[in-house]
């Protein structure tokens with residue numbers, strides 16, 4: 001993988017999130033000038049280990065750790081202002097500047113306190129088998145209001161205080177009526193207090209707010225390179241994921257153009273990030289799931305607990321059917337394979353090659369969650385390896401069985417692996 005030839009590049013998860021995108025964006029950001037978040041919000045948790053410290057970003061792009069690069073929050077993001085400000089202040093406290101290097105789209109939609117409440121109340125009202133298991137960060141209700149249009153608040157609205165006060169007053173009146181009728185819990189919402197709080201956020205963030213789509217076009221025109229940082233993962237994409245057990249944004253590479261506000265020519269390469277096994281948080285079908293001691297072992301070795309909610313992640317074998325679906329959808333140019341070290345010590349490692357439907361027929365990745373629940377995974381087992389991989393820095397130094405596993409993945413997905421991760425630290429990476 002030659003960095004100079006990558007052009008404008010997006011990094012997307014090919015699974016159900018938590019693939020390790022934060023580490024890859026942090027590594028690649030050295031070779032790019034602008035780093036852009038284009039979808040999702042504080043439901044994501046991107047972890048980056050940097051100079052001996054671990055940082056987790058829910059709202060800010062992972063590139064923010066490089067103050068000489070520009071980090072952008074694009075118009076497609078559901079922006080949680082208190083979360084963003086908390087991260088900004090924490091970075092400043094640890095001596096990392098956040099000034100002109102952070103740009104926030106004036107078109108980004110805002111998550112308001114009633115969105116989080118609505119997320120919680122709406123999940124609580126559903127029967128347990130219908131729940132999505134959201135992160136309760138208000139993402140779904142915020143995007144629903146965006147599509148509804150008349151009940152949305154965007155970043156630019158914060159700079160018209162009189163309009164904002166009246167607008168939030170009318171939204172809160174409507175939310176209260178809906179909450180009371182449905183839940184019934186009117187949430188004790190105080191429109192004036194919400195408005196005052198958000199006007200305070202607006203003042204603190206004023207120097208960062210601009211038309212980021214214009215900024216990206218200008219950057220590209222002057223020869224600077226853009227790195228797009230996907231949040232969540234392709235199998236959680238609202239259009240293409242395991243609907244309805246998905247998030248509410250375009251979490252694949254297909255969301256880059258509207259989410260960042262760039263024309264098609266400004267995305268040249270797609271790096272798909274995958275783990276050497278599968279994980280999922282929340283509800284929804286997961287054909288290769290391991291509800292046994294191997295799944296528990298992977299969870300423990302891979303530290304598979306949610307970055308945002310702390311929930312234990314469901315773990316399973318690598319699913320080549322789902323991965324191939326995601327590779328094809330994104331048009332992935334390279335793979336970044338994460339957590340290879342986590343599989344060390346297993347006698348054999350599994351790969352889900354095909355699904356069998358309820359009638360015993362081979363099934364492709366289906367549209368309906370119910371069909372996916374009915375699919376039985378057909379697993380191929382390859383011999384495992386025992387060697388500690390954490391200090392390995394080249395593909396050739398890997399144990400033969402690990403190399404075989406990688407070669408089989410490349411064969412099944414028909415995409416070259418460009419990066420292999422063997423631990424959380426920046427240097428625990430094999431660049432190919």
Ligand code: IMP
Pocket residue numbers: 016017018043044045132133134135136137138139140231232233236245246247248281282283
């Ligand atoms: P929401 O995005 O909070 O509405 O959650 C919808 C579904 O997506 C739930 O199953 C969440 O657990 C899942 N989800 C959302 N964001 C992430 C992520 O970044 N990693 C893993 N799962 C996520």
